[in-house]
Amino acid sequence: MADKSERLTLRLSPADAAAVRAAAEEDGCSVSECVRARVASRRPRPRRSASESERAELARLRGELGKLGSNLNQIARVANETGRVDWSTLAGLREQFESLASEISDALPDRS
Structure with missing residues (x-):
């Protein structure tokens, strides 16, 4: 992924701002992604909203990952001591x- 450390601010008329927002909505992506894609003449990556069940599953998996990380830290501490x-x-x-x-991997959406 390209470094996105630069911030660009611009002023638009209400009509132009509405047109940009509508284009992003139509493309199914954020306004930033829409502008980046159109400036780079590429197809924007649609933003995918996770369902409530997907968010719950990812939260559960994050919790499991945290527990495993804690276990690994305990093993490392004993090994060092x-x-x-x-x-x-x-x-x-x-x-x-x-x-x-x-x-x-199974819970995350396909990025193709």
């Missing part, structure tokens, strides 16, 4: 991460 690693626990955590990565 003792110089020992419980490889079976680490292998189990890796399996959980891989399973969660698969769930996240």
Whole structure:
């Protein structure tokens, strides 16, 4: 993704502003994406709103990811303090991460 660190402010007539907003709505994307796409002469990427169930599922997955991250931090802390690693626990955590990565991939919309 291109660096979007530059901000551009411009003034438009009410009619022009309405036309830009209508074009973005028609393209199914944000006003910013619509303007970027049209300036670059490319097709805009539509914005996809997640349904309530999708948002709930992604929130659940974020929570699971946070728990796994916490477990990994605890394993790292013990390893740093003792110089020992419980490889079976680490292998189990890796399996959980891989399973969660698969769930996240399934939950996210296709970006093609």
